[in-house]
Amino acid sequence: MLQRSVFFLSDRTGITAETLGHSLLTQFDGIEWKKRYAAFMDSAAKVQVIVEQINAAAEQEGKPPLVFSTLLDPVVLASVRRANCVLFDFFEICLGPLEAALQQPPVRTPGRSHVLRQDASYFRRIAAIQYALNSDDGANTRLLSDADVILVGVSRTGKTPVCVYLALQYGVLAANYPFTPEDMGVMQLPPLLQPMQKKLFGLTLSPARLQTIREERYPGSHYASFAECQRELQWQNELYRQCDIPSIDTTSVSIEEISASIIDRAHLERRQYGT
């Protein structure tokens, strides 16, 4: 496959440059991207190193590399412009139309996307992360009543990473409760969850996928067998149906998509830092 280098350059974290560039590159097939990241490009020395890497890549690949930049420092940017690359200057491309629309010039100050707000949102977000840790795997069931949402599902349906993402990205208090074989004796919600039915959101996935994930952890176990995965998922999905628990099939969906989908469908208030 055609290989091409792409650089992500930023005055600060590089998060915007990465998100932007990654999103755009996924729209072009047939190219294997060799990605390099340079954040905190705040000195002539750092820029020089990157410029040399860019020129070397251009030489080696016989094509100028792509450079996604959220650089605002005019001096740093000028050095990059002199490199042998296709510069994709995010702010140059985007600030113009926005300036016209708002009839107001931008401040052009780096590092504003991820400044720390010394306000309640900071504590809310930290609290949400701590909450996700404390309430992981129903470990601290008395915490469940504080939850904005309680993710349920059999073991290894991916509840924990989604809870953590919901906390970190959206400041949502997300707890999780794993259904145990004991719960599966009867077709009803575990008593603990019954008063919180409205807060429940179910995760599910295909038996084959669950088997793969469980095999990673306990190879050859009964727990990881296809039959057991199928049995547990059948019980769980029937419970979702009978109890009207909204659910999402995570078989081929990323943590980001699952989380965004839950925010959307459960109408959860975003307490995202910065918004």
Add this chain to the structure above:
Amino acid sequence: MLQRSVFFLSDRTGITAETLGHSLLTQFDGIEWKKRYAAFMDSAAKVQVIVEQINAAAEQEGKPPLVFSTLLDPVVLASVRRANCVLFDFFEICLGPLEAALQQPPVRTPGRSHVLRQDASYFRRIAAIQYALNSDDGANTRLLSDADVILVGVSRTGKTPVCVYLALQYGVLAANYPFTPEDMGVMQLPPLLQPMQKKLFGLTLSPARLQTIREERYPGSHYASFAECQRELQWQNELYRQCDIPSIDTTSVSIEEISASIIDRAHLERRQYGT
């Protein structure tokens, strides 16, 4: 302050639209943004609701709202174009220059930024999140030897959220060890950490900031007193100096910036999902 509505529209998660739009808006001062998010805009009905909200906001504010869109569905996009707004069509603006540079047309398929890769990167990322949880607050010290990086600092310097972010965003195995008053009896690394000195990264912050954060948790306690915060930080920062532990002052820095800075300065390999 001038208030204006801004909408973030996406066929899928809306993460790109948010990151992009937020980053741009921070470059314009003096406007209070009323933000509304609409992800998974995959039906005419959903679009209609948003279009009505956009038009209502335009009416109310006497100015067309801004709309940041990563929509790719031409039908959905067409409805939005008919609304009374300043449409900031991310892909229209950005795909053109990129298509020219790559001399290849984009596929224009939604939801490619956050697809799930059924590969090792999935398990690595999940494992990193689980690791951050298991090894939180030095809870599981035997895990420390597996760490890519071990964040150290006195209680409430913000180690946990940064570990979780490093795991989720970069797939890095980040452990943390909180210095205890017991550790502070002597000016040396706790024995447990001595063999891992090369992996340590220190967090610090101002005594006043630490006091504020501790007060949130234990108001009026000795633990939260300015004198105690100052004493612990003095010991910690002297230890960083003597043991050559790289450190970052988190007093006014966001979780994103701290994490990106650690990745950058500790030269950690990114195992970010999707990269």
